[in-house]
Amino acid sequence: MARLLFGTAGKPHSTPEGSTMSAVERIAELGLDCMEIEFVKGVQMKENVAVEVAKTASEHNVKLSVHAPYYINLNAKEPEKIIASKERILHSARIASICGARSVVIHTAFFMGDPPETAYPNIIRNLNDTLEMIKQEGMKITIRPEVMGKGSQFGTVDEVIRLCSELDGTAPCIDFAHNHALKGDKNTYEEFVDVLSRIESELGRSALEDMHIHCSGIKYGPKGELKHLDLEESDFNYKALLHALKDYDVNGLLICESPNLEYDALLMQEYYSNV
Template identity: 30%
Template structure:
């Protein structure tokens, strides 16, 4: 079964007077959602005690949790010192996964910086091998998925082909398909079932069904320009896409059960619920046929 949830609870949660992450699990459950992504995008600013308490409550309320690692991770920074920092952010992310009893760490793989794309990609791949195989051999990745994300800007490493290729390096690496990002990089190409099939077929061919089934999905509409992503929009936008219906149909046809996280501009829970309803409407129709 596909699970749906927001990345952060946004305005609605705070407008109702809620403040703490400890209030999120029950709030989401009552909202009708089943997953949540907590963002450490701007750093790991939480005590591990609070993470443990929150993790218990997410578990009691049957909400699956993913964490987003800091945005400043960059496996292609030529500086060894910065590479050590990147490894540290992954390591801390794993500690927080354990505290939350969560299983997926989403991260942005790399940015080209001054390197040409091929050199940046080669360096990223080499360091992926080094970092994740080491963590794996120490038993630190047991039961976990590390999820490099497809990115929305042309200078970032993270086309879907690149991410899928990087995920071959270790069995714990599975893609985060951010379809808003892919649509931005591809200038609005995600318009029908075939465009989503192209991506998931490539994943199944290269990583197999199980890894594709365990992939993480970010879905939101995103405004883009020639260099890709400009800004996240809400689901009611009619200009940029992508629409969720076609992806929902492919997920059902392929019998895939990923976690779908909505990263709308400011109404993530609201839009995650719209996607959940789209999915179940299509599913119910197919079951009746």
């Protein structure tokens, strides 16, 4: 990545008709740079469609990533759920690879009542198994565990950085709004910089040169994230975040998950360009 690119989580609302190719074209028309393809309810895209998506994205210079299905739990108690979770990641990676995407974002695991340190070896082992399958199939795909907004899920900044430092083929998906929602803090320039400096320290400068970021407004309560909001309806300090990203010369994809999608993506893109 040569710069920080802005785009949407899924098809822009103003896409005239429903295909992913039309969504990619609309991203380019809006002046945005990237899009995360959402497979959150299952991987429905066929390989022949993925080929056309890759062609359209290349023609319009739109970078793509993929979000794997939500139904993944690499700490599940039932073996069949572990097998299904691995297959969902693998299927997402296969289609992502055909689409020309380089990253697959995952919601890694639920603790299921386990202490985090008890769950961690299970998560590492099961994700490593999946990474080995991706490698064996020759796919050049990075799996990106997401920073989550609820304490019941694996995915604090510390947990994600630790995992990515231990497993090749992984890199963080940093959702700064989720990080804020966990306890209602982590919402200042200094705290955003702290996350970036820790990534650089523990994963290297290259991790900041190819980041995958989620950003939105957010509503939260005592147990963390409740729902995404538009930026202007939220207390999330996106302007301070954009200053931190500019000051640290962060490159990669910034994916907007606000309900209004392209409006907030363009809002952040414009603000960032004037920082």
